[in-house]
Amino acid sequence: MKLLVCVSKTPDTTAKISFTDDGSEFNAAGVTYIMNPYDEWYALVRAVELMEKGGGTVTVINVGDASNDQTIRKGLAIGATDAVRVNANPKSALYIAKQIAEHAKDGNYDIIFCGKESIDYNGSEVGAMVAEFLDLPFISFGNKFEIENNTATIEREIEGGFEKCQVATPFVVSSAKGMAAQRIPNMMGIMKAKKKPFVVVEPVEFPDYSTPVSYSLPAKKTGVKLVDPENMDELVRLLNEEAKVI
Amino acid sequence: MVLVFAEASKGQFKKTALEAVTYGYKTAQVVGGDCVVLTLGEVDDAGQLGKYGASKVFNIANAGFAEFDSQLFAAAIGNAAKELRAKVVVLSHTSMGKALLGRLAVRLNAGSVAGAKTVPSVDGNTLMVTKGVFSGKATAEYAISSEIKVISLASNEIPPEETGTPVDVENLNVDLPAPKVKVLEVNLQSGDTAPLPEAELVVSAGRGMKGPENWGIIEDLAASLGATTACSRPVADTGWRPHHEHVGQTGVAIKPNLYFAIGISGAIQHLAGVNQSKVIVVINKDPEAPFFKAADYGVVGDLFDVVPLLTEAVKKFKAA
Numbered sequence: 224m225k226l227l228v229c230v231s232k233t234p235d236t237t238a239k240i241s242f243t244d245d246g247s248e249f250n251a252a253g254v255t256y257i258m259n260p261y262d263e264w265y266a267l268v269r270a271v272e273l274m275e276k277g278g279g280t281v282t283v284i285n286v287g288d289a290s291n292d293q294t295i296r297k298g299l300a301i302g303a304t305d306a307v308r309v310n311a312n313p314k315s316a317l318y319i320a321k322q323i324a325e326h327a328k329d330g331n332y333d334i335i336f337c338g339k340e341s342i343d344y345n346g347s348e349v350g351a352m353v354a355e356f357l358d359l360p361f362i363s364f365g366n367k368f369e370i371e372n373n374t375a376t377i378e379r380e381i382e383g384g385f386e387k388c389q390v391a392t393p394f395v396v397s398s399a400k401g402m403a404a405q406r407i408p409n410m411m412g413i414m415k416a417k418k419k420p421f422v423v424v425e426p427v428e429f430p431d432y433s434t435p436v437s438y439s440l441p442a443k444k445t446g447v448k449l450v451d452p453e454n455m456d457e458l459v460r461l462l463n464e465e466a467k468v469i
Numbered sequence: 470m471v472l473v474f475a476e477a478s479k480g481q482f483k484k485t486a487l488e489a490v491t492y493g494y495k496t497a498q499v500v501g502g503d504c505v506v507l508t509l510g511e512v513d514d515a516g517q518l519g520k521y522g523a524s525k526v527f528n529i530a531n532a533g534f535a536e537f538d539s540q541l542f543a544a545a546i547g548n549a550a551k552e553l554r555a556k557v558v559v560l561s562h563t564s565m566g567k568a569l570l571g572r573l574a575v576r577l578n579a580g581s582v583a584g585a586k587t588v589p590s591v592d593g594n595t596l597m598v599t600k601g602v603f604s605g606k607a608t609a610e611y612a613i614s615s616e617i618k619v620i621s622l623a624s625n626e627i628p629p630e631e632t633g634t635p636v637d638v639e640n641l642n643v644d645l646p647a648p649k650v651k652v653l654e655v656n657l658q659s660g661d662t663a664p665l666p667e668a669e670l671v672v673s674a675g676r677g678m679k680g681p682e683n684w685g686i687i688e689d690l691a692a693s694l695g696a697t698t699a700c701s702r703p704v705a706d707t708g709w710r711p712h713h714e715h716v717g718q719t720g721v722a723i724k725p726n727l728y729f730a731i732g733i734s735g736a737i738q739h740l741a742g743v744n745q746s747k748v749i750v751v752i753n754k755d756p757e758a759p760f761f762k763a764a765d766y767g768v769v770g771d772l773f774d775v776v777p778l779l780t781e782a783v784k785k786f787k788a789a
């Protein structure tokens with residue numbers, strides 16, 4: 224099978240989030256970047272597992288500038304066969320999805336994997352957009368994924384539980400926790416990655432309809448009010464009378 | 470005109486749907502025109518949505534809506550939006566809404582904001598809307614400049630408000646594709662508490678619990694409050710609790726009115742998913758636990774002593 228995995232680069236989960244003084248841009252100084260965990264741990268690993276079992280190829284695609292190359296190489300080290308970077312500095316999900324769809328439309332991919340969401344913009348949008356551009360079914364938040372004879376059985380997260388569904392290839396799926404277990408690339412993988420095909424293509428023109436224009440941090444908590452551990456009636460009273468939440 | 474897709478589950482509107490209608494009503498007041506609501510498939514008493522601000526409710530009947538296929542649903546909502554000439558389309562930022570928003574953005578050639586927290590403000594033809602970014606660590610204001618805009622509303626941000634009276638429900642016919650996704654099985658947790666993303670009260674516990682056999686005191690506290698239970702990631706990873714209870718950056722992101730963190734240290738990845746809760750209560754025996762910095766109320770003590778006392782106090786309060 225021919226598999227495509229969409230990977231994005233995000234700030235590390237422990238990164239301190241700050242913005243330029245006028246709030247117009249993310250302050251990248253001192254921030255380390257990682258591959259978006261949903262893309263790496265679940266989408267990519269599951270795709271590589273499928274290839275290891277059934278043959279085929281796993282292509283990773285990223286829409287971004289050259290600073291993303293390290294992230295993409297990590298994808299190759301984990302086991303993807305080749306990589307594509309669409310050379311752009313994207314500002315909106317729709318723009319990203321358009322570029323991915325442009326690449327995929329003549330690629331005859333059986334399955335396009337993406338992550339549940341990017342941990343920076345948290346939109347959960349790109350996968351559904353790629354699916355719509357290509358007029359393909361889309362299953363979101365898959366946490367278990369099996370495939371036999373081109374029909375996949377996917378368990379997807381819904382509010383308060385899960386739903387098991389079935390869909391035939393080609394389709395797009397977004398991956399959540401449970402679909403696979405994280406893999407750490409080994410030395411051999413890292414060496415091999417250097418020799419794998421990695422192409423950089425230019426983007427197609429597409430407008431940005433929706434972009435962030437300013438950022439702000441939440442107001443700091445004014446400080447914790449400590450309650451005597453022997454006096455839980457007092458805590459209940461505070462939650463009722465002061466905080467008004469019960 | 471603002472078109473709201475009101476999501477139903479087994480024919481019943483969820484709280485998130487009522488929030489979306491209220492949001493659509495408020496958005497219509499800002500952008501002009503009516504707030505029109507779309508319902509799909511068999512739903513009970515859709516006319517009641519008028520109470521939350523719908524000036525009209527449309528229903529599209531099709532047996533396919535009994536199972537969720539994003540292609541089918543997006544075609545229905547997208548074609549209805551075109552037919553009714555909607556300028557803004559509002560969805561709920563639920564698992565269903567998240568699978569639909571991107572599709573509608575493409576279909577309607579529209580700019581989108583996923584998980585909006587505020588009623589838009591207008592600047593010429595541009596709508597300004599805020600949403601959480603960096604897993605709840607910050608807020609961003611987005612400008613949407615396209616002709617048509619699609620917005621999904623984050624849950625627990627805009628409380629449903631009764632502003633009107635029930636309205637008539639009209640049938641609408643649009644072209645629909647055949648569904649390609651088949652739902653084989655739906656598994657919902659039993660019990661009558663709200664699912665985590667919608668819950669207003671959450672009782673969450675971490676590794677400080679020592680083992681799954683001790684969870685009874687957490688369940689008792691949750692039951693006394695009518696709260697939903699949650700847990701930290703290592704607790705779900707080691708199988709002490711089911712995965713769907715895992716909250717945080719790589720789990721469910723929540724923002725209830727009240728979040729109890731019991732025996733949870735307050736790692737940055739945990740906080741990322743819960744720090745938008747309105748009120749946070751931390752129970753931890755270590756006064757240096759980082760979670761206290763993010764807390765409104767704190768109890769420094771052994772959870773095995775404190776939690777049962779708290780449950781008693783809640784029961785006493787409820788009985789009074």
Ligand SMILES: Cc1cc2nc3c(=O)[nH]c(=O)nc-3n(C[C@H](O)[C@H](O)[C@H](O)COP(=O)(O)OP(=O)(O)OC[C@H]3O[C@@H](n4cnc5c(N)ncnc54)[C@H](O)[C@@H]3O)c2cc1C
Pocket residue numbers: 236260674675676677678700701702703704715716717718719720731732733734735736737738739742752753754755758770771772773
């Ligand atoms: C990429 C990445 C993503 C992650 N995503 C998440 C996520 O989404 N969600 C998440 O939760 N974590 C996440 N983590 C893990 C996170 O870093 C922490 O390891 C985790 O949150 C710790 O869980 P905990 O607080 O339950 O356990 P611990 O850190 O072990 O804390 C236990 C706490 O219980 C207290 N305690 C112990 N005994 C008692 C007692 N008798 N009475 C009272 N208090 C007691 C201790 O003082 C301590 O503070 C992630 C980590 C990484 C690297």
Ligand SMILES: Nc1ncnc2c1ncn2[C@@H]1O[C@H](COP(=O)(O)O)[C@@H](O)[C@H]1O
Pocket residue numbers: 229230231232259261262284285286287313316319336337338339340341342344345346347348349350
């Ligand atoms: N710049 C990008 N390049 C490639 N894939 C991306 C990019 N941004 C997001 N994605 C994919 O889309 C998913 C959802 O992202 P988002 O819509 O931003 O939450 C991610 O998990 C990735 O799989």
